[in-house]
Amino acid sequence: MSRMDPMPPLRADTLTAARPAVAAPKPATKIKAETVSVFYGEKQALFDVSLDMPEKSVTALIGPSGCGKSTFLRSINRMNDTIPNCRVTGRIDIDGQDINDKAIDPVLLRAQVGMVFQKANPFPKSIFENVAYGVRLHGLAASRDQMREIVESSLRKAGLWDEVKDRLNASGASLSGGQQQRLVIARAIAVNPEIILMDEPCSALDPIATAKVEELIDELKANYCIVIVTHSMAQAARVSQQTAFFHLGKLIETGPTESIFTNPKNSRTQDYITGRFG
Amino acid sequence: MTEHTVRSFSQDLEELSGDLARMGGLAEDMLSDAIQAIASRDLALAETVVARDPQIDHLQVEVEKKILRLLALRQPLARDLRQTISALKIATELERIGDLGKSIAKRVKLIDGIEPANALKGVARMGRLVTAQLKRVLDAYTAQETDAANKVWSRDEEVDEHYQSLFREVVTYMIEDPRTISACAHLLFVAKNLERIGDHCTNIAEEIHFLVTGEQLPVERPKVDALNSN
Numbered sequence: 001m002s003r004m005d006p007m008p009p010l011r012a013d014t015l016t017a018a019r020p021a022v023a024a025p026k027p028a029t030k031i032k033a034e035t036v037s038v039f040y041g042e043k044q045a046l047f048d049v050s051l052d053m054p055e056k057s058v059t060a061l062i063g064p065s066g067c068g069k070s071t072f073l074r075s076i077n078r079m080n081d082t083i084p085n086c087r088v089t090g091r092i093d094i095d096g097q098d099i100n101d102k103a104i105d106p107v108l109l110r111a112q113v114g115m116v117f118q119k120a121n122p123f124p125k126s127i128f129e130n131v132a133y134g135v136r137l138h139g140l141a142a143s144r145d146q147m148r149e150i151v152e153s154s155l156r157k158a159g160l161w162d163e164v165k166d167r168l169n170a171s172g173a174s175l176s177g178g179q180q181q182r183l184v185i186a187r188a189i190a191v192n193p194e195i196i197l198m199d200e201p202c203s204a205l206d207p208i209a210t211a212k213v214e215e216l217i218d219e220l221k222a223n224y225c226i227v228i229v230t231h232s233m234a235q236a237a238r239v240s241q242q243t244a245f246f247h248l249g250k251l252i253e254t255g256p257t258e259s260i261f262t263n264p265k266n267s268r269t270q271d272y273i274t275g276r277f278g
Numbered sequence: 279m280t281e282h283t284v285r286s287f288s289q290d291l292e293e294l295s296g297d298l299a300r301m302g303g304l305a306e307d308m309l310s311d312a313i314q315a316i317a318s319r320d321l322a323l324a325e326t327v328v329a330r331d332p333q334i335d336h337l338q339v340e341v342e343k344k345i346l347r348l349l350a351l352r353q354p355l356a357r358d359l360r361q362t363i364s365a366l367k368i369a370t371e372l373e374r375i376g377d378l379g380k381s382i383a384k385r386v387k388l389i390d391g392i393e394p395a396n397a398l399k400g401v402a403r404m405g406r407l408v409t410a411q412l413k414r415v416l417d418a419y420t421a422q423e424t425d426a427a428n429k430v431w432s433r434d435e436e437v438d439e440h441y442q443s444l445f446r447e448v449v450t451y452m453i454e455d456p457r458t459i460s461a462c463a464h465l466l467f468v469a470k471n472l473e474r475i476g477d478h479c480t481n482i483a484e485e486i487h488f489l490v491t492g493e494q495l496p497v498e499r500p501k502v503d504a505l506n507s508n
Contacts, residue, residue, distance in 0.1 A: 234353060261355050263492030273355045275287065276280045 030055035030195060030225035031076060036090035038071050038080060045071045048090070049251045051244055055194075058217060058226040060236035060257065063246035064277065069229045072246070073197050076227065077113035078106045094195065111138055114188030118200040120180035122172030122187075127164050130172045130183055131155060134191040150190055158186035159216050178209025185216065196220065198228040202235065214239050233273055237261050245269045287352055294344055294365050295420075301337045301372040302416040304330065308379035309412060309475065313405030315386045316468060317398050327383035334376035341369040360492060364485040368419065371478045371485075375412065378471040378478075388464040400447055401468055404440040408472045411437065411479045419486050427486035430479055431495060437476035444469045 031053040038046040046068045053059045061069040071080070078099060080086045092099050099109055111134065122130050131151045132141075141147035151168075155161040160182040164175070172183055181201055188196055198217075202210040217226060217239050230236050236243050237257060244254040245266075253266040264270045271277055282288045308327050315324035345366050348354060354362050389398075411430050418426035445466065452462045484495045 233355065237355075262359060264356050270356050271280065274358050275282050275284060277283060 027054040027056055029053065030094065031227070032091075032093040032096075033072070033075075034091045034093075036072065036075060036088065036092060038068070038075060039087040039089075040083070041085040045249050046075075047249045049246075051251060051254060053225060053227055054242065055225045056221060056223065057242065058221050058228060058240040059242045059244060060240035061227065061229045061244050061246060062231075062233065062236050062272075063252075064272065065231075066248075067246040068249040069246045070199055073199055073227060073229050076195070076197055077110050077115055079110075079115065081106055108138075111191040112193050113195040113197060114191070114193040115197045116181070116184050116188060116199070116201050118203045120177060120184045120204075122175070122180050122183050125172060126169045127155075127172050127175070127183060128168040131187050131190045134187060138191055140191060154186040154190040155183075157189055157220070158182045159212060159219075160186055176209070178205045178212060181205060181209070181213055182216065185213075185220075189220075193224065195225045195227070198226065200229055200231060203231065210235075233261070245272060247272070287358075290344070290348055290352065291358065291361060294341065294348070294362070297337060297341050297344065298365055298368060298372070299416075299420060301334055301341070301369060301376075302412075302419070304334045304337070305372045305375045305379065306409065306412055306416065308334070308376055308383075309405075310409050312379045312382040313402060313409065313472075315383055316389065316405070317402040319386060319390070319398075321387055324383040324386035328380050331376050331380040334373055338369045338373040341365065357489070357492075360489045364489040367485050368482050371481050375475050375478050378475050382468050382471050385464045385468055389461045389468075397448055397451055397462070397465060400440075400444045401465060401472070404437070404444055404469060404472050407437060407440060408475050408479070411476055415479045415482045415486070419482065422486065422490055424487050424490045427483040427490075428495075431483040431487075434476050434480045437473060441469055441473040441476075 029052045033049055033051045033053075035048045035050055036046060037044060037048055049068075049072055051059075051072075061073065063069050074080045075088050075092060076094075076099075080088055088100065094113070097104070123133060125133065128151055131154050132147055135141050135147060135150050141150055152161060152165075155164060160179060163179060164170075164183075172180065175183060185196070185201075202213050205213065214235065217228070220226060221241075228236075228239065240257045242254065243257045243260040245252045245260070245264075245268075247268055253260065253264060253269045255265070260269065261273060264273065308330055311323055312327045314320065315327065345362055348362050352358070411433060414426060415430040418424075418430065448462045448465055448469070452459045487493070487495050
C-alpha cells in the first residue's frame with residue numbers, strides 16, 4: 001500500500017487488524033550458552049545446549065526429572081566446578097564474556113550470579129548476619145551504617161523487611177520455610193548480582209509462601225536476569241517470559257512462554273506439558 | 279495422539295467431543311427438517327423442529343458446565359486448551375444454528391399462499407447447500423481436519439451468492455403480485471436465516487483451523503453481498 005492510497009474506512013476490525021501493535025524493544029541477551037555439554041565422568045548429561053537468556057526477564061527451564069535442567073543451571077555460575085569428574089564443554093558468555101575463561105574468578109562470578117536452591121539454606125547465623133556475610137566478604141560496605149542500609153534494602157527488596165525488622169538478631173533458622181527462602185534471596189541480592197538462578201525455589205513451600213516468592217520474582221525481573229528451574233508448569237507459565245523445554249539432556253524447544261503453553265511447535269513439548277508423557 | 283497419563287483427563291475431553299457431536303447431529307436434523315417443512319409446507323414437521331430446540335439448548339448448558347470444570351480442575355494447556363476453548367465457541371454456534379432452524383420452521387405457516395413454486399424451490403436449493411456445509415464442517419471437526427474446514431470457509435461465498443439471487447427473485451415476485459408481499463417477506467427472513475447459518479458454519483470452520491494449527495484464519499473471509507460489492 002503506497003503512501004498515496006486513501007485510508008481504509010474506520011471499522012472495528014480494521015482498527016485492530018490493520019495497525020500493527022508497536023512491539024516492545026527486544027531485551028538484550030544477558031547470558032549466552034553455545035553448544036554446552038556436561039559430562040559426569042564418562043556419562044554425558046547435557047548435549048550441545050544453546051540458549052540465549054535475556055536481561056531483565058525470567059527464563060524458565062522445564063522438563064522431566066533427570067533431563068539436565070539443573071545441570072545446565074549450575075553451569076551458569078560454575079557450581080559444576082565443585083563436582084569431581086564433572087567436565088563442561090562449549091561456551092557460556094555473560095555480557096559477552098566467557099565465564100570459563102582462566103581470568104575469571106569463580107568466587108566473584110558467584111557473587112554476580114546468585115543462586116537460590118529448593119531447600120532454603122540460611123547460614124546458622126542471625127537474620128542480619130545472613131545478609132551481611134556476603135557483603136562483608138566482598139567488601140561492599142564501607143561502614144556499619146552503610147552495612148545496615150544494604151541489609152535493610154535487601155530485605156525490603158525480598159519482601160521480608162516488615163516481617164523481620166524487629167528481630168534482626170533472631171536466628172535465620174527461626175523463620176518459616178517461605179521466609180527462609182526470601183531471606184536467602186535477600187542474601188543473594190545483597191551482593192549486587194545481575195543474575196539470579198533459582199532451582200525449584202518453591203517446591204517446599206505452601207501456596208501462600210509460593211505466591212509471595214512469585215510476586216517477588218515479578219518485581220525482581222525489572223532489574224535482574226532470572227533463570228528458574230521448575231517442575232510446575234503452572235509456575236513456569238505464571239512467572240516467566242521465555243520457557244525452555246529439556247528432555248534427556250537435550251534442549252528440545254525454546255520460545256515465548258505464551259506460545260510454548262498455547263501452541264508448542266514440537267510434539268514432545270506438547271506431550272510433556274499436556275501430561276501425555278509415559 | 280497418545281492418551282493422558284491421567285486417563286480421566288482424556289475421558290473428560292472425549293465426553294466433551296461426544297456432547298458436541300450430539301449437538302451437531304441435532305442441529306443438522308433440525309435444519310434439514312425445517313427446510314423440508316418449508317419446501318413442502320409441512321406444518322406437522324415444522325412443529326417437531328420447534329419442539330426439538332430445548333434439547334440443543336440443554337446440551338449447550340451441559341457443555342458449558344463441563345468446560346468450566348475442565349478449566350478449573352485440569353488447567354489444560356496447548357492443544358487441550360485450544361480444544362476446550364473452541365468447544366465452548368462451537369457449542370454456541372450450534373445452539374444459534376438450532377435457534378435459526380426453529381425460526382425457519384415457525385415461518386412455515388406464514389408462507390401460505392406463496393404461489394410460484396419457484397420461490398420455494400430456490401429456498402430449498404439454498405437450504406440443501408447450507409445443510410451440506412453444516413455436515414461438512416461437523417465432519418471436519420470430528421476428524422480435526424483443516425483442509426475440509428477451510429473448504430467450508432471459502433464456499434460460504436456460494437451461500438452468499440444464493441442468498442443474493444434469492445433476494446432478487448423474491449423481490450420480483452412481490453413486485454409482480456403485491457398480494458404475496460407478506461408471505462414473500464417471511465420467505466426473505468427464511469433466506470436470511472439460512473445465510474446466517476452459513477456464517478455460523480464458517481465460524482466453526484475458523485475454530486477448527488485454530489484448534490488444529492493454533493493460528494487464526496484471515497479476519498476477512500470472502501463475502502458477496504450488496505453491502506460489500508463495489
